[in-house]
Amino acid sequence: MPSRDFKRTDRVGAELRREIGLLVHAAVRDHGLPSVSVSDVEVTRDLDWATVWVTALLPDQSIPAVKALNELAVEFRRSLSRSMRLRRVPELRFKYDDSVDKGERIETLLREQARDLAPREESDED
Template identity: 80%
Template sequence: MPSRDFKRTDRVGAELRRELAILVHAAVRDHGLPSCSVSDVEVTRDLDWATVWVTALLPQQSKDVVKGLNELAVEFRRSLSRTMRLRRVPELRFKYDDSVDKGERIEELLRQSPPQDSDDSEN
């Protein structure tokens, strides 16, 4: 039997990411949350929990974003249960994805470092 390239958890996570992106965008607009977007969704093997990774436009507001989205998690889950064809929609946990911030910090450090001349290394 050939192996599957995608696990069911990966497919469910991708579908959740698409649906949650729409819901989070509406929540930002309707509830006055700071601007944010869904970067990834990780689902447990038993499909009981989904960790939703979000990024904020302003990193200083990340705690407010995560707190607000976790308060709306039950509402999001209810909405997902109506739109998705799953027997049981996983419980949602929102966490801040700081990988974008780390990448920007590395770029800033690289821009600040003086360029290395290749002529100096040959002599």
């Protein structure tokens, strides 16, 4: 019998990510929300809660976007219950994923450091 390397929570999370991504895209378009996309979904072992991580195109608009998505969570859950074959759809919590912002910040710092070091190395050779 094959091993079960892929847990049920992972499968449910992947399916939720696809479905919620479509719902969030429609909500952004219909409700005039700031542009956000679903980056990941983490589901608890008992499938009671799902944490939906979203990233915003403009980080300064992330707080109102997450607040609006949390207000729409009940509607999203209702829609998911119709489209997914789950006995019980988990309750949704939306949170902002700041890993992209942190990565850009680190990249910017590394570029600045490389730019600052480059002239010194050239002047040492003269």
